Amino acid sequence: MAVEDKNISYRIYLVAFAIFAMAIFVAIKLTNIQWVEGEYYRKLAKERTVKNFVIPANKGNVYSADGSLLATSIPNYTIRFDAVAPKKEDFDKNVKPLADSLSGLLGKPSSYFQTELRRARANKNRYYLLARKLSYTQYMKMKSFPLFNLGAYKGGMITEQKTVREHPIGKIAERTIGYERQDEGGKETRVGIEGAFGAYLNGKDGQRLMQKIAKNQWKPISDNNEIEPRDGYDIISTIDVYIQDIAHHALLKQLELYEADHGCVVVMETNTGEIKAISNLGRTSDGSYYETINYAVAESHEPGSTFKLVDLIALLDDRKVDTSKVYDSKGGDITYYNRHVRDSKRGGYGKVSLAKGFEVSSNTVMVQAVYDNYKDNPRQFVNRINNLGLDRPLGLPFKGEGRPFIPQPGEKGWSGVALPWMAFGYGVSITPLQTLTLYNAVANNGEMVKPQFVKEIKEWNKTIKKYDKQVLNPKICSDETLKKVHAILENVVKRGTGSKLYSKDFSMAGKTGTAQVDYHKGDGQMYYASSFAGYFPADKPRYSCIVVVHKPNTSKGLYYGADVAGPVFKRIAQKIFTDVPSTNEVKKLNRKILNQEQSYAAYYDKVQKKENIVPNVKGMTGMDAVALLENFGLKVKIKGIGKVKQQSILPGQVFTKNQVITLELS
Known part of the structure; x- marks a missing residue:
C-alpha cells in the first residue's frame, strides 16, 4: 500500500512539474512575443489585415x-x-x-x-x-x-x-x-x-x-x-505653339539642308523677355534630328562676330570714337603678337568707317578700334562686358545652364592677344541665350530683361503665383548710343553681311556671325558655328531672335552666318509678320477664351459635387477635351481636328459610365 501511494505521489509530482514547466514555457513565449518579437508580429498582422495605402x-x-x-x-x-x-x-x-x-x-x-x-x-x-x-x-x-x-x-x-x-x-x-x-x-x-x-x-x-x-x-x-x-x-x-512650330521646322529644314551637327533657335518677346519659341536639335547616328540637349541654355562657346555688338556699344558709350571714324583694313590681315587677324574678304575692305566696318563684319576694323582705344586700359573694356552681364549666368531656373568665360586682366587666361581676340568674338565664351538677351536689350531701348519661361502657376482658374518681368539692367547704354546702334544693325540687313535677308515687306535688324570652332582638334578639318542675332520689326521691335547652326557640312560650299543661320531668322520673321493676328483680333480671342475658362471652371465645380454631370468642353482643344471626359468615365469619339465645336451630350446632362460622347472639332 505504501509503495502504491508513493507511485501515485510520484505521478502527481510529475504531472505538476510538467504543467509548471509548460506554464513557464508559455510565459517565456508570451514575453518573447510581446517584448522581443512583438513589433514584427504587429507589423505582420497589420500587413495582412489593415494597411495604409x-x-x-x-x-x-x-x-x-x-x-x-x-x-x-x-x-x-x-x-x-x-x-x-x-x-x-x-x-x-x-x-x-x-x-x-x-x-x-x-x-x-x-x-x-x-x-x-x-x-x-x-x-x-x-x-x-x-x-x-x-x-x-x-x-x-x-x-x-x-x-x-x-x-x-x-x-x-x-x-x-x-x-x-x-x-x-x-x-x-x-x-x-x-x-x-x-x-x-x-x-x-x-x-x-x-x-x-x-x-x-x-x-x-x-x-x-x-x-x-x-x-x-x-x-x-x-x-x-x-x-x-x-x-x-x-x-x-510663355511658349507660343504657333511660333514654336514655325521656329522648329525652319531650323530643322536648314540643319537637314546643310547636314549640320546641331543647332538652336530662340524667339523672345522684346518688352517682357518671354520666350515664345525655343528649339534645340542634334543630329543622331542615322542622320535624323532630335531634342537631346538644350544648346541655347547649356552650350557656352565662342560667339564670333555677333560679339562685335559689345565693341560698338563700348566704343560709342565710352566716347572713344564715332561711327564715322575711318580705319584702314590693311589688306584684310593684321598681326598682333605674331598672330594674324584676317577678314573673310580676301584683300580686306580698304579704308572704311567704323559703321561700315561693322556692317560688313570686318575683323581688322573692329579689332583696331578696340585695341587702339583700350590697350592702355583693357580693364575699362572688360568692365563694359561685365556691366552687360555677360560674365555671369542668367540665373535660369533650369539645371545645366552654361557658364560664360570672359578673361579678366591680370588673371588666368589673360595675355597680349586677349583684347584683340575678344574684339571679334574669340577667347570669350557665352551661351546663345546670353547673346540674345544682349540683342533684346538693344531692341528694348536699353532695358535688359531676364529670359522668362513661365508666366504663372494656376489651380484651375485661381492664380497661385505670377511671374512678372524681371529687369537685369534698366539701361545698358545711353539713348544716343542706342540710336546709332539701331541704325547700324538695320544697315547690316539692308546693305551689309545680312543683305540676303532683306525684304521690302518688313524690316529686320541684326548681326551675322561665323566662328571657327574645334580648331584645337588638329585633324586638319575646318568647323564653323554660323549664327544670326537680331530683332524685328526694326523700327518697333516686337521679337528678338537668335539662330545658331553648329558644324554645317562645308562641302556644301556655304557656312557663313548669312547663308546658313540667316534664312531661319528670315523665315520666322516672315511667317510671324504674315500670319499673326492683329491686336484687336487677339483681344477678341482672349475674351472668348476667358469666357470659356469661366464656363469650364463652373462646370468643373458642379462635376466635383456630382460626378455624373457632363462638363462643357466647347472651345477646348480636342486633346484637352478627351483627357477630361475620359477621366470622368465617358467613351469619346472625335470627328475632325482643332477645337470642340459641338458635343453630342449637352453640358449639365447626367451620363452613365462608359456612355459614348461624340465631339465635332473644327
Missing part, C-alpha cells in the same frame, strides 16, 4: 501661353490574361470571337491570337501578356470583348494601370518642356520646366487606411486620420 496626387499640366496642352498625365494600360480563370465551356465558346476582336484592335491576325490563347491555356499561364500601352478608350473597348466581358474572375482579364507623361505636340520643344525621370537605381533626372517646377506640378500624395477582405481586395476603413491628396498645380508657360 498611398493615394497618388494627380500631376498638374503644362500649358502654352495660348492655352495649348504641352504636357499632361494620361492612363496607360497593360493587359494580361489569366488562362486558368475561365471555365472550359466559356473559354471554348469565346476563344475565336475574342481572337477576332483582339485582331481588330491590335492588328495581328486572328489565328495568331487563337494559337497564343490556347497555348497559354494549355500551359496554365496565369499571367500571359496581351498588350502594352493601351489608351483608356482601347482599354474600355477590350473590356467589352467576348470572354473578357464576363469579368476579371470569370473572363481572366488582368489590368495593370500606369500613369505616363505625354507631350501632345510631340518632340517639339521637348527639352524645354522637360521631364522628371528615375532610373532603376533611384537616381532622379530633372529637365526643363517639368524638372524646375516639379514641386508645384507633382502635388502631394494622400493616405488611406484599408482593410483586407479577400485576396487582392481591400476596402477603405473610416478613419479620421485619412489624408486627402493635393493635386499638382498647372504651369502656364
Whole structure:
C-alpha cells in the first residue's frame, strides 16, 4: 500500500512539474512575443489585415501661353490574361470571337491570337501578356470583348494601370518642356520646366487606411486620420505653339539642308523677355534630328562676330570714337603678337568707317578700334562686358545652364592677344541665350530683361503665383548710343553681311556671325558655328531672335552666318509678320477664351459635387477635351481636328459610365 501511494505521489509530482514547466514555457513565449518579437508580429498582422495605402496626387499640366496642352498625365494600360480563370465551356465558346476582336484592335491576325490563347491555356499561364500601352478608350473597348466581358474572375482579364507623361505636340520643344525621370537605381533626372517646377506640378500624395477582405481586395476603413491628396498645380508657360512650330521646322529644314551637327533657335518677346519659341536639335547616328540637349541654355562657346555688338556699344558709350571714324583694313590681315587677324574678304575692305566696318563684319576694323582705344586700359573694356552681364549666368531656373568665360586682366587666361581676340568674338565664351538677351536689350531701348519661361502657376482658374518681368539692367547704354546702334544693325540687313535677308515687306535688324570652332582638334578639318542675332520689326521691335547652326557640312560650299543661320531668322520673321493676328483680333480671342475658362471652371465645380454631370468642353482643344471626359468615365469619339465645336451630350446632362460622347472639332 505504501509503495502504491508513493507511485501515485510520484505521478502527481510529475504531472505538476510538467504543467509548471509548460506554464513557464508559455510565459517565456508570451514575453518573447510581446517584448522581443512583438513589433514584427504587429507589423505582420497589420500587413495582412489593415494597411495604409498611398493615394497618388494627380500631376498638374503644362500649358502654352495660348492655352495649348504641352504636357499632361494620361492612363496607360497593360493587359494580361489569366488562362486558368475561365471555365472550359466559356473559354471554348469565346476563344475565336475574342481572337477576332483582339485582331481588330491590335492588328495581328486572328489565328495568331487563337494559337497564343490556347497555348497559354494549355500551359496554365496565369499571367500571359496581351498588350502594352493601351489608351483608356482601347482599354474600355477590350473590356467589352467576348470572354473578357464576363469579368476579371470569370473572363481572366488582368489590368495593370500606369500613369505616363505625354507631350501632345510631340518632340517639339521637348527639352524645354522637360521631364522628371528615375532610373532603376533611384537616381532622379530633372529637365526643363517639368524638372524646375516639379514641386508645384507633382502635388502631394494622400493616405488611406484599408482593410483586407479577400485576396487582392481591400476596402477603405473610416478613419479620421485619412489624408486627402493635393493635386499638382498647372504651369502656364510663355511658349507660343504657333511660333514654336514655325521656329522648329525652319531650323530643322536648314540643319537637314546643310547636314549640320546641331543647332538652336530662340524667339523672345522684346518688352517682357518671354520666350515664345525655343528649339534645340542634334543630329543622331542615322542622320535624323532630335531634342537631346538644350544648346541655347547649356552650350557656352565662342560667339564670333555677333560679339562685335559689345565693341560698338563700348566704343560709342565710352566716347572713344564715332561711327564715322575711318580705319584702314590693311589688306584684310593684321598681326598682333605674331598672330594674324584676317577678314573673310580676301584683300580686306580698304579704308572704311567704323559703321561700315561693322556692317560688313570686318575683323581688322573692329579689332583696331578696340585695341587702339583700350590697350592702355583693357580693364575699362572688360568692365563694359561685365556691366552687360555677360560674365555671369542668367540665373535660369533650369539645371545645366552654361557658364560664360570672359578673361579678366591680370588673371588666368589673360595675355597680349586677349583684347584683340575678344574684339571679334574669340577667347570669350557665352551661351546663345546670353547673346540674345544682349540683342533684346538693344531692341528694348536699353532695358535688359531676364529670359522668362513661365508666366504663372494656376489651380484651375485661381492664380497661385505670377511671374512678372524681371529687369537685369534698366539701361545698358545711353539713348544716343542706342540710336546709332539701331541704325547700324538695320544697315547690316539692308546693305551689309545680312543683305540676303532683306525684304521690302518688313524690316529686320541684326548681326551675322561665323566662328571657327574645334580648331584645337588638329585633324586638319575646318568647323564653323554660323549664327544670326537680331530683332524685328526694326523700327518697333516686337521679337528678338537668335539662330545658331553648329558644324554645317562645308562641302556644301556655304557656312557663313548669312547663308546658313540667316534664312531661319528670315523665315520666322516672315511667317510671324504674315500670319499673326492683329491686336484687336487677339483681344477678341482672349475674351472668348476667358469666357470659356469661366464656363469650364463652373462646370468643373458642379462635376466635383456630382460626378455624373457632363462638363462643357466647347472651345477646348480636342486633346484637352478627351483627357477630361475620359477621366470622368465617358467613351469619346472625335470627328475632325482643332477645337470642340459641338458635343453630342449637352453640358449639365447626367451620363452613365462608359456612355459614348461624340465631339465635332473644327
